[in-house]
Amino acid sequence: MEIVLVGLNHRTAPVEVRERVSFTAEQARRAAEQLRTRGILEETLVLSTCNRSEVYGVPPESAHECAPGLSTFLSEFHAVRPDVLGESLYHHYDRQAVRHLFRVSAGLDSMMLGEAEILGQVREAYRFAHQQGATGPVLNRLFQGALEVGKRVRSETELGARPMSVASAGVKLAERIFGKLSERSALVLGAGTISEQVLSQLRDRGIAHLYVMNRSRDRANGLAKQYTGEVLGWGEWENALQLPDVIVSSVATEELVLRREIVEQAMDGRGNRALFLMDLGLPRNIDASVGKLYNVYVYNIDDLSDIVEQNRHARENEIPKAEVIVEEHVGKFLSWQASVELVGLVNALRSKMREERAQFIRSRVESIRHLTEEDRAYVEKLMDEMLESLLLEPAQRLRGEKDLRRKIQNVEALRDLFLSNREKP
Amino acid sequence: MNHALFISTVVAYALSFSLYLFFLNTGKVLSGRLGTLLLATGLVTHYFVLLERSRGLHTVPYHDLYGSMSLFGWLLALTYLSLEFYHRQRSVGALVLPFILVFFLAAHLAPADKLSPPDAHGPTFAFHVALSILAYSAFALSFVLSVIFLGEERLLRSHKLGDIVWRLPPLELLERMSRSSVLVGLVSITIGTAFGFLWVDRLSDKYSFYDPKYAITLLVLLLYAVYFRLARATAWRGARASKLCVFNFVVVFFSFTVVNLYLSHSHRYF
Numbered sequence: 001m002e003i004v005l006v007g008l009n010h011r012t013a014p015v016e017v018r019e020r021v022s023f024t025a026e027q028a029r030r031a032a033e034q035l036r037t038r039g040i041l042e043e044t045l046v047l048s049t050c051n052r053s054e055v056y057g058v059p060p061e062s063a064h065e066c067a068p069g070l071s072t073f074l075s076e077f078h079a080v081r082p083d084v085l086g087e088s089l090y091h092h093y094d095r096q097a098v099r100h101l102f103r104v105s106a107g108l109d110s111m112m113l114g115e116a117e118i119l120g121q122v123r124e125a126y127r128f129a130h131q132q133g134a135t136g137p138v139l140n141r142l143f144q145g146a147l148e149v150g151k152r153v154r155s156e157t158e159l160g161a162r163p164m165s166v167a168s169a170g171v172k173l174a175e176r177i178f179g180k181l182s183e184r185s186a187l188v189l190g191a192g193t194i195s196e197q198v199l200s201q202l203r204d205r206g207i208a209h210l211y212v213m214n215r216s217r218d219r220a221n222g223l224a225k226q227y228t229g230e231v232l233g234w235g236e237w238e239n240a241l242q243l244p245d246v247i248v249s250s251v252a253t254e255e256l257v258l259r260r261e262i263v264e265q266a267m268d269g270r271g272n273r274a275l276f277l278m279d280l281g282l283p284r285n286i287d288a289s290v291g292k293l294y295n296v297y298v299y300n301i302d303d304l305s306d307i308v309e310q311n312r313h314a315r316e317n318e319i320p321k322a323e324v325i326v327e328e329h330v331g332k333f334l335s336w337q338a339s340v341e342l343v344g345l346v347n348a349l350r351s352k353m354r355e356e357r358a359q360f361i362r363s364r365v366e367s368i369r370h371l372t373e374e375d376r377a378y379v380e381k382l383m384d385e386m387l388e389s390l391l392l393e394p395a396q397r398l399r400g401e402k403d404l405r406r407k408i409q410n411v412e413a414l415r416d417l418f419l420s421n422r423e424k425p
Numbered sequence: 426m427n428h429a430l431f432i433s434t435v436v437a438y439a440l441s442f443s444l445y446l447f448f449l450n451t452g453k454v455l456s457g458r459l460g461t462l463l464l465a466t467g468l469v470t471h472y473f474v475l476l477e478r479s480r481g482l483h484t485v486p487y488h489d490l491y492g493s494m495s496l497f498g499w500l501l502a503l504t505y506l507s508l509e510f511y512h513r514q515r516s517v518g519a520l521v522l523p524f525i526l527v528f529f530l531a532a533h534l535a536p537a538d539k540l541s542p543p544d545a546h547g548p549t550f551a552f553h554v555a556l557s558i559l560a561y562s563a564f565a566l567s568f569v570l571s572v573i574f575l576g577e578e579r580l581l582r583s584h585k586l587g588d589i590v591w592r593l594p595p596l597e598l599l600e601r602m603s604r605s606s607v608l609v610g611l612v613s614i615t616i617g618t619a620f621g622f623l624w625v626d627r628l629s630d631k632y633s634f635y636d637p638k639y640a641i642t643l644l645v646l647l648l649y650a651v652y653f654r655l656a657r658a659t660a661w662r663g664a665r666a667s668k669l670c671v672f673n674f675v676v677v678f679f680s681f682t683v684v685n686l687y688l689s690h691s692h693r694y695f
Contacts, residue, residue: 030519054497155453158451161452162591176577176590176591176595176596177581177595178596179597179598249651271662272659272660272662272663273595273662274596274662294663294665295583295663297581299584303584350535409638
């Protein structure tokens with residue numbers, strides 16, 4: 001019942017290696033199937049995201065002995081030279097493997113600390129493996145625990161609460177002014193990468209209307225089509241600025257795109273409804289004095305970067321709280337694992353003692369001639385009762401006492417002490 | 426006085442305040458819900474405190490300073506709870522509960538009055554007073570909401586967000602809540618004042634029609650009507666309207682203190 005984990009992530013492998021070792025859903029299914037049919041793992045689950053590829057499993061024998069075979073399998077499966085993979089792969093066993101997975105689902109091991117997507121990816125990987133019948137009692141319990149950790153960390157800490165990109169920080173700020181964006185509209189000036197990120201964020205937050213304005217109408221059309229927006233002609237400020245509640249400008253130009261007079265006129269036309277401007281251009285696209293206009297809020301790229309930096313610190317401050325939750329669940333899982341293993345050990349010990357008793361009766365008691373059949377049966381019964389009473393209390397205590405299970409660190413040592421290899425469950 | 430009811434009310438309000446504060450700091454939904462539940466509990470026990478005292482003294486709660494302040498606190502809690510349900514927003518609770526608690530405790534600590542039979546009585550008079558106090562509590566709530574709006578708006582404009590801005594309600598929601606509160610106040614004060622003038626008519630032989638309270642009440646009504654109009658759809662929406670709302674409450678406070686205590690002869694505690 002040991003657990004093994006072999007994998008690589010953004011910390012151990014460059015993107016060139018990660019992309020070669022990533023799994024599609026079909027590849028994950030095939031890999032899990034092959035690992036089980038070849039007898040490398042009894043239970044298996046493949047977790048593959050853009051930043052990590054990991055194989056979790058329960059080996060039939062020792063986890064340490066199974067790990068090299070697992071590395072070789074990964075190398076063969078993806079046709080990557082073992083020496084390329086060797087430097088990037090990490091191996092974790094039992095407690096370390098459990099802690100690693102729980103930290104992953106909590107977002108503590110992510111490139112962007114506390115990211116929300118990873119929990120969904122862990123859930124999806126588990127659902128897929130469970131549907132394929134690749135998981136068993138150990139991985140089921142392990143991944144259910146991981147999902148619980150992820151949920152608790154997100155609800156009980158602020159690890160994932162604050163925006164961590166300039167685009168998401170800007171959109172969150174807009175929500176501080178307007179509330180839900182589902183009845184609001186936004187205008188995006190420019191059609192570069194940052195504009196696209198903001199458009200994506202605005203769409204995710206349910207913005208009602210999106211307008212795109214760009215010098216190149218073709219590019220604007222492309223973005224508008226992708227995010228179901230509307231294209232406005234470049235420079236039609238009078239009409240364009242009266243419509244939106246949020247304006248995002250990311251235009252590569254040396255000149256100011258939005259001057260104070262233009263915004264002032266627009267505010268008159270809007271009846272002074274609040275206007276939130278995100279200036280993501282370098283050099284700045286919006287006249288700095290626009291921020292002094294009544295009901296106009298202007299944030300440039302530095303302002304938003306400062307917010308992201310503050311949020312990063314705030315998230316880092318939440319790490320100790322999240323680690324406490326992770327450790328609590330690691331303890332719970334190991335306690336469960338120990339209880340299952342110890343109950344198995346007690347059952348194996350009971351079987352062994354019954355065999356010993358039968359042999360003892362055959363070799364010793366039957367040689368005592370003055371005993372009648374009834375006496376022999378009575379002696380057998382007494383011995384059975386004695387064996388049961390010897391094992392009953394330890395079995396009950398193992399089921400009921402968590403601390404005791406925690407104290408018994410090495411179940412294998414107990415097995416080695418009381419059972420021969422043949423008798424191990 | 427039933428001390429158990431009094432202590433239950435204080436405990437419910439104090440715990441509700443702590444939970445709302447915890448909700449504001451951590452954003453944990455459960456603590457917010459418990460805060461609401463305890464506020465509702467406090468509202469019920471507070472009602473029984475008022476009822477028991479009225480029965481014991483054989484008079485209405487607003488007949489003395491104690492009753493008026495306590496009723497004000499109760500109506501403030503009721504108005505806030507209604508707004509919380511209507512706008513589905515709990516972040517303001519931590520900033521309103523201290524006022525409710527202070528009014529409830531201050532009423533208890535207020536010196537006892539020598540009660541004399543009121544000149545006016547009956548349902549019309551009761552509606553006049555209850556609706557007037559409801560209006561004042563709604564205006565107090567809009568004052569708190571406007572102050573929060575101005576603070577948050579200042580932080581957003583200065584780009585000094587800190588932790589608090591992410592916890593407070595959005596500016597537009599604060600505006601809407603403030604307008605809702607003022608609307609409750611306007612309707613209440615209009616009907617309440619109308620009932621009051623009915624009594625003035627009945628007591629015309631005892632009181633002057635030129636009681637300063639009448640004039641300032643009409644001024645308050647006018648100022649809030651102007652706020653309500655300006656805050657909805659003109660260039661004043663936003664911080665300017667909120668400043669006007671704060672100013673209006675200063676006038677209400679003046680009416681409630683200086684006018685009531687020193688200038689009016691028919692309005693003592695409402």
